[in-house]
Amino acid sequence: MASIPEKIFRMVEKPARYTGGELNSIVKKKEDVKVRFAFCFPDLYEVGMSHLGMKILYSLLNKDDEVWCERVFAPDVDMEKQLRENGLPLFAIESRDGLAEFDMIGFTLQYELCYTGVLNMLDLAGIPIRREDRKGLKNLVVAGGPCACNPEPMTDFIDLFMPGEGEEVLPEIVALYKKAKDEGWTKEQYLSEAARIPGVYIPSLYEVSYHTDGTVKGFLPKEDAPMPVRKRIIKDLDKVFFPENFVVPYIDIVHDRSMLEIMRGCIRGCRFCQAGFIYRPVREKHADTLCRNAHDLCDSTGYEELSLTSLSTSDYSELEPLLDGLIPWTEKEYVNIAVPSLRIDNFSESMLEKITKVRKSGLTFAAEAGTQRMRDVINKNVTEENILGTCKRAFEGGYTSVKLYFMISLPTETDEDVLGVIDTAQKVVDLYYSLKNHAKGKAVQVTCSVASFVPKPFTPFEFEPQDTMEELQRKQQLMLHHLHTHKISLDWHDARTSFIEAVFARGDRRLGKAVEWAWRHGCNLDGWDDHFKFDVWMQAFAETGLDPAFYANRHRAFDEVLPWELMDYGVSKEFLIRENEKARNAVTTPNCRLQCAGCGVTALKGGPCFE
């Protein structure tokens, strides 16, 4: 603890981001453990501490007496300045030891714009950023998270990736590390052995070759490394480890509440949604397991809010029994239940009643597109009738504001589809005033949050070009000019951020150079608007001889070898091609519960998703 002088905490904003001591945080004696694991989240404390996966894996690793897992977050600018000026290393919260003292350094890659943050954190700790410059077994850098489905842009820096779910594979690679440390293995020995563990991808064991046009020609695995690498999944969610407590932060974080994961995967298959494909197959947790987990969590944390999380909470088949199990005790104990990710087509009257009982905040619905044709293209099986019907019930239930999520620049989109966003919002406004029993004397507020579409790997749109930034901006302005009331408010993402995200989402190994160049020239915390340096990114591409449009705005033929074909996420390319073709014809695919679409993921599960 002595290595970080107290006074730097007085020099920074929100020192509690760094000082630790939070309830349920775990402190062990370093002499008593064999492996020290630094769980790094390449974003600020407030974001990282809101992440459920980190909470699960932190508790899971610390269950092992021989392992001490600690937390590390990206420092804010003021703290980074203090560290650099005082020659101090980035340190873990629990022990305040520098990151370089750790055996394993694990990053979770939640979104593409965190890549420079990874480099910055390693560098702040005095650890070489490139994997080839880290010679020993110590400071092994591993990574997981959704971006591990196409980890290629980060392969210059990370030693080992874990595509898929971490609860089983992470303890396995840690156990192997213990053995390696005991027996004095070299880093190369460890990596060769680790490659045999299912769901482990060691980038140094693969050569990638390219055609002259820049597309991937093929992958050459060395030493019998698996090709492709199949992601890991947890087969039975009722049996998987779930923590009885969370670290409860002092400072206000983004999601400051108990979180309950009610299911993994999604039955919907919305064609733009990467999560809907990479987290397949759908697996539910039973209501009674969840009720027990929830009560444990609330008891041990004292949280006053409980959130039911999943990709589409209203598709959870035991939602009503779960709420029936939760409401009696949560009401008595002053715990609010938050139910995000509700779909609008199956939001029943009794559900609304139950939810309004526990939840006083606003309602949000993902309509995703403004016209029926567009919604069919993306397979968002929601009609205008559904949207208006749900809003009607909400307004009759006393709500005066709704938030609608939309996306623009989707494949096949026309200006009519773009304007449909505003038209849909206007219909919701008109609906409110047509209802006799709407809240008296109150104006309605419809917020449209409009994201720009980013094509992602392992989706039916992985072949599609992203609209150019100019086109994205034109469409944003088009909507703005079509808007004639203050009752509708419109917000959207910066098109330039979406562009950089698109480059890395479908990037290949060569992009590592651009990540490094951009970071060396000041890019860090790119996910924050006030830190995002678009011009530096563009310069990074130019300096490293890479064309960002090649990655973001290019149409891929179905037979092109895609950089992420090194990975097997269960969904087959044939299925994605079928879905892409259906999208072109605006033909929808029923949800998985109604009819199996044959995506291929049953091979991972060893049987059908639904009985």
Place this chain on the structure above:
Amino acid sequence: MNDVQNFTEIRLFYTKTGSAKYISHLDVMRAFQRALKRTKIKFWYTEGFHPHLYLNFALPLSLGYESLCESVDFRLLEEIPPEELAKRIGAMLPVGFQVLSAGLPVMKASEIASADYEITFSVPGSGEEDVLAAWKECFGRPEIPVLKKTKRGEQIVDLKPQAEISALSCEDGRFRFRVRLVSGCKENINPALLFEAFSGFSGISADDISVIRTAVYHENGEIFR
């Protein structure tokens, strides 16, 4: 719901030391609400649209300061002996918070009038004697004007009648003094103002300032209970 309306007002005294000093007042409130909730003891909740566990802190402590004499009031809906209550809440508080006692409030928090602080600091680049001399001169003046910024604006206040400052001593490069400052909801002087007055007068800026609140007093001069 508050199923019993006959509550007992309880005052809990506690210390806030070590890393806990970096927890802001607002965050301390939240941490206490959660800690009290974890005890499973029935407490009184406010009866608004968003009910929350009722807490009233006597004298908020600035971020970065430690204290040996913090207090918070809440309302108990069960009958529990004070010692047991203190024990059960103490077991639920995060590190850095230690319960001293629990019991019925004796005085009104609104009648708090002053507080004692023990303060240490260092002055890089200045000689010990120079600092001691400048300090003596600064605080020996008949009036000690300093600019105080509040929500309502800025005003010049005279620290002289509001601060009883002990002599400054120095040991191993750390300067140390004690001070009794006017405190409470009517008038409140933050120890940081002393350093503003000092640097404004002498041009010497203190570094690595450590502040510990050691006592809180009622307007009748007794220790706040």
